[in-house]
Amino acid sequence: MSTVTSVGGHTGSQRRTAVLAGVIGNVLEWYDFAVYGYFVPVISKLFFPNQTPLVSLLLTFSVFGVGFVMRPVGSVVFGLYGDRHGRKQALSAVIFLMAISTFVVGLLPTYDSIGILAPLLLVVARLAQGLSGGGEWGGAAAYLVEYALPDKRGLTGSWQQVSVGTGFLLGSLTAAVLTSLVSSDNMLAWGWRIPFLLGVIVGIVGAILRWRLDDTPKFEELERHGDVARSPLTEAFTTFRKPTLLAFGITLHNTVAYYAVLIYLTTWLTTAIKMPRSTALWSGTICLLAFVIAVPIMGALSDRVGRRPLLIASCAGYAVLTYPMFLLASTGVPVYAFIAQLILVLLLALYAGPGPAVYCELFPTRVRYTALSVGYNIPVAIFGGFAPFIATWLIHTTGNSLAPAFYVIAASLATLVTLAWVKETAFAPLE
Template structure:
């Protein structure tokens, strides 16, 4: 990877040419107003990204019948979730290509590009013909749209994480960086809220016939707004003043990447298991209606938007490791009994809501301290590439989690496998959490 071996030749201050070598004077600084503007612009793309991904997951059953007709309802649902996961296959490619571009040419360049790609592909899904109209061409076009989204998401997640956290300043990276995760919750919240309103106000025939397109078409509004905001921002001071010295060896870089990938496994899987997949789980195995599960996930996501910055703030005070360890261990111990509680109380909205809020609280521990940890794990010159690759792997794990769980439940006949699966992923990530390099109180290099 030439990002680790090329020497910098840039010496000016043009942020589009990569971070210049540190000058003898003070590093560039950004005021409170610039910081707020940068954070708002950084989260705009994430809202669009996760609005889209959330809507697809919330409407998976309808999309399955519209694009993947099958004699088996479970079979078409498996294919629909596989298409959800296909978008994440392209994320590693996008993470490497766009992550490297963000490190070399600037975070702003990539953040502006990804929001256009994401908005275009989101709207495309909303206007695609169904299988009944276009035959096999319909699912092919849907898969292509998901691949474009996945490529854009691969660069979006890491660039936004690095951009927001680098702007945070010392002693605030956990708190400010967690707003990147809050933006994900807001995007999912927006998606679940719009879908819940449609499910409550439209009849089943109208929702499946044309109503499902409305949430995707709304992406046409979010895209231009986010792009406008991102065109009027500056690069983070730490990026503009980055020094070309102190490069990692290839072995050290890949060691850090591997460590981050193992850590984000539980983060990525939990993200999808406790939000995107929960409406399907509640409807299929918990005896709840579509409207009930969508309103439940809407409430839970609102809780995430509040808890993630709170836990990020805690990690600024006590360190990243205790907060991340609490989240990982919580999933290890509580996942099975929590999913089991939904099955033991079929049709109970209060129980389902309590379970989802409990799972979301555990997830918020990871989402609160995670962005700052990943930012601190890599030096500035390679930071976006490192974060993007780790984030793409998290998306890959999470994107295929609904498919994996649906397949396991179908094979075993035990819906409790959902909790078992989540607990096993937490067990895999636990060693990485126990051995993280906690740099909460250190300066970014």
Template sequence: MTFPQPSAVQRRQANKAVVATVIGNGLEWFDFTVYSFFSVIIAKVFFPSANELTSYLLALATFGVGFFMRPVGGILLGIYSDRRGRKAALSLTILLMAAGTLIIAVTPGYAQWGLFAPALIVFARLLQGFSAGGEMGSATAFLTEHAPAGQKAYYSSWIQASIGVAVALGAGAGALLSALLTPEQLESWGWRLPFLFGSLIGPVGFYIRSRIDETPAYASVERAQSPLREVVRIYPRQTAITFSMVVLWTVCTYSVLFYLPSYSTRVLGLPSGLGFTAGVLGGLVLLVATPLVGRLADRHGKRPWLLGSAVAIFCAAWPLFWMLNRWPGLPSLLVFQAVLGLLISGYLGGLLAAFGELLPTRVLSTGLSVAYNFAVTLFGGFATFTVTWLIAATGSPLAPAFYIMFAAAISAGGAALFRDATSGQPSGESA
């Protein structure tokens, strides 16, 4: 199908939307990455226990508890986005995330404030979860609606690339602090520095997002009076397919990209700096490769990339984890991140554009928020907790591989049901 070439003004607006989304979404995800990367230290500061595993699991559970608020935030902020606009929703989410990050950065430890300290951390995670719940749906709607016709996968892939920015920045901060500070300094105050940096997303991100235009598609479409009801009653099949395809995305993000530094330290017994260094590579691979796949998905279709990558991840997960445990060290960590990062990029490049074909503009933010956040809550939020528990329960360091294979099987089923749009109209509207 031939699409009209966008005007210079349209292309300029789309590029501004990419910049605003990557900076805001990347910095927002940065806050999630640093909590995951520094979870071992956070466990000691806020959840001291005679049993190290219990302390670590409590910290991971607190990381996961924020995901209980994701469906709530996703529904409420998704409805807000479909009613009031993408720009308003994105500006609000970034302020809420900054507030939660600042609370984590300045809260004294358990030794100073007792039970009040972990309670504040839980509150901060709930606030971050509520914010993140509305971010992905609004950001996806914002970029796909700004994208020129025939380039939606490429433009929306920059949302995924921004996660690569977050992973690279978070891992880079961990590697730098591990190199410059002693373990005592890192546990005492050094771990707080990335959170203080992350709290800057409030004024910076709000300024950037407040200066961008509303999407033309949203401005011209009739508002849905009850977006949630419309999603549930008219688009249940599309929402279910979206849910299934999110599963692999969220499991790979939380049990691979975010978890590997902790895995390399706790399971492989390697210095923390090695895991952080490999994490930088994983983030950079995601940043570079995802938009390239998005460009190819626009030309040749999204379904082959989604289905092929899901099958490839299923096949590669066990051998990659076996390699890590057979030859633990920086070379194997780098190979692991490079190979799995490329496969994840292959899956993510056209994913968000596929969602835009499943659901129409009037309910896109709400529908995606519902599917995305329930999938993230069930499969992603407690992924690190689950694989840590599985390793302890089974005694096998390869347990994360089986969790990833399980997720890949579910998402491969969803990708098999998806069909690329054959017209300029989203498949959700013609269903």
């Protein structure tokens, strides 16, 4: 007996296969992008030597942020392509670019070998990664939500964030395992290259999965009616200017909390609090696992109670609890640091679960890939990608190891204000 048919004539089985392939591709994409963040202390010594540890760390985090500078460009390039020619083709190109650029990082000679050219080549590779990342987030979110059943957009869309978290989890797990098994000298000599070189395998698998996908029922419907947008970027900033600006505002909390808590906090515990690196990495890895488990639960909950209550609760929770949790973690006691990080991660899951559905529900299908990607990636580039750099700089400038908490709080308050203009979209049809 055939399974129940969904929108566009796709069966439940076809829908599940498409969603699974989209999720796996997204996991592999974000593993490639995230792994740099977990090897920052090693990369700083290899590509920015002969500096004080603080300067080396700042320079390495600035290169981490440079990857985000290209994300708005990637959102335009791949967003336009995805809105004109389909989600499948754009997402296939995106993952191929990420795999190649990550593999190149693993092959780069270090500063001791070629001098200043080494960090310059690292910047070029990160720019390519950023270009790919700019096309991935919005495309994957649009793909999943457009395949979802009307009453399961929150749950289905949440798998985009599950896959992002899983990609980061794989990166963190790789770093934790290598740090535990490989000596410091060998890590500097060759161990750091392993996760980057694995990126090419990751990319090939992801590209094969995506080349086999069908396009979404919503996009196929547009094609059948000849309603595909010719200038989706122009429409995003004219016809859909307000939702594009709202996407910017609701991203502030999402991106700052994400990169401050899931990426930077591990480095903060080892550099500012002097916790053993292996301990901090394993703590972060377990918290990432909790995040991955919690996100779909929150996505499903948003289908029942609405998106706004969860988004508001997350922002309010961060505004009230971020400083106390950073204070608790600053004790350096591993169990206290773990509890603090876990609480922040679960509060973030409240936002991440319904997040992809909220972004997609702001826009109609004809401009969704472009408008969503642009509205999301500009604040990510400015406030999220440079969050580790800003946090490190704040500590140096103020002399207060807890200063990064205030940056996270400011972002949550800004988004909390923005949510006053965001309507509840959970129970309305997807345009």
